Amino acid sequence: MPRQARLDIPGALHHIMVRGINKSNIFDTEEDKSRFLERLGQNVTKGNCSVYAWALMDNHVHILFKSGKHGISAVMRKLLTWYAQYFNHRHKRTGHLFENRYKSILCDEDNYFLALVRYIHLNPLRANVVKTIEELDRYPWSGHRTIIGKAKHPWTDVDYVLSQFAGTRRKGMAEYRKFIQEGIGLGKQPELTGGGLLRSLGGWSQVIARRRTGKAEEGDERILGNSDFVHAILEEMDERELRQLKVKRSGQTIQKIINEECKNTGISPMEIKNGTRRRAACRLRAVIASRSQTELGLSSAEIARHLGVATSSISRSIQRIEEK
Numbered sequence: 001m002p003r004q005a006r007l008d009i010p011g012a013l014h015h016i017m018v019r020g021i022n023k024s025n026i027f028d029t030e031e032d033k034s035r036f037l038e039r040l041g042q043n044v045t046k047g048n049c050s051v052y053a054w055a056l057m058d059n060h061v062h063i064l065f066k067s068g069k070h071g072i073s074a075v076m077r078k079l080l081t082w083y084a085q086y087f088n089h090r091h092k093r094t095g096h097l098f099e100n101r102y103k104s105i106l107c108d109e110d111n112y113f114l115a116l117v118r119y120i121h122l123n124p125l126r127a128n129v130v131k132t133i134e135e136l137d138r139y140p141w142s143g144h145r146t147i148i149g150k151a152k153h154p155w156t157d158v159d160y161v162l163s164q165f166a167g168t169r170r171k172g173m174a175e176y177r178k179f180i181q182e183g184i185g186l187g188k189q190p191e192l193t194g195g196g197l198l199r200s201l202g203g204w205s206q207v208i209a210r211r212r213t214g215k216a217e218e219g220d221e222r223i224l225g226n227s228d229f230v231h232a233i234l235e236e237m238d239e240r241e242l243r244q245l246k247v248k249r250s251g252q253t254i255q256k257i258i259n260e261e262c263k264n265t266g267i268s269p270m271e272i273k274n275g276t277r278r279r280a281a282c283r284l285r286a287v288i289a290s291r292s293q294t295e296l297g298l299s300s301a302e303i304a305r306h307l308g309v310a311t312s313s314i315s316r317s318i319q320r321i322e323e324k
Helices: 032-044 073-091 107-119 133-138 158-163 169-182 196-201 204-213 227-248 254-265 269-273 279-295 300-307 313-322
Strands: 013-019 048-056 062-066 101-105
Touching: 013 107, 032 048, 032 062, 032 073, 048 107, 048 158, 062 101, 062 107, 073 313, 101 107, 107 169, 133 169, 158 169, 254 279, 254 300, 269 279, 269 300, 279 300, 279 313, 300 313
Parallel strands: none
Antiparallel strands: 013 062, 013 101, 048 062
């Protein structure tokens, strides 16, 4: 079955999961984790995102954040492309570091925000990396320590998390920590990371109950929320796809973008497509790639096929344009 398009809605709450290929480590040293966090902070700050929870494990990462106006893709692409290059260079390895695409679940903030904060921050304890909540308080690779005031990561929105518990920071910390402790016995909670209808309903008991009553419930593996929330999100995405379809029906194509940009710069389309490394051609190729992604919704792989270069080259070109 082909994988579904990512639900990348600016301003929405997303639970991001990144895993190493074949369950291999993506962090070998504490320096690796420090560099990842440093870059994460830079990217989410520049992207105007709000991070609420995070946990770095040896072979995977969890991040809960609300995306800025450009969505999650730009932020995550920059972060993971940079980190894979850093890790391979530092540890003298080649090949893919991450397992396929990162997993992104769009979440119903009203009903799942606190459950997700707790689930993510309890990762080290569930994995037996730490044994007690006191050890979790000292664990440097989880946002929990930041929320309780034991570490400083300015890009973590501590105030918003604590405001869900109390009106003052001190009381909020106390209530938050109590909430975390109460969740220790909940286990893995597959309903927060599972798939499709099961997750959208909140567990198999709800699925079975619906089946017994003959009621249909809408679900989607990319969304964590009840049927109404799922339906509203899918409707919004349908509207976006219709807008993209109108662009395509208007006759706008990547070839037209290539022709327009080449005409403006005096560079021939043939030079753009033959993989030349001339600086002016590379700059123009980056502009064409950025426009094709923004205006046509094309993937890096699709753009690369039209421009005669590697997909990674297109990804780097778009990243450079976005960083300007």
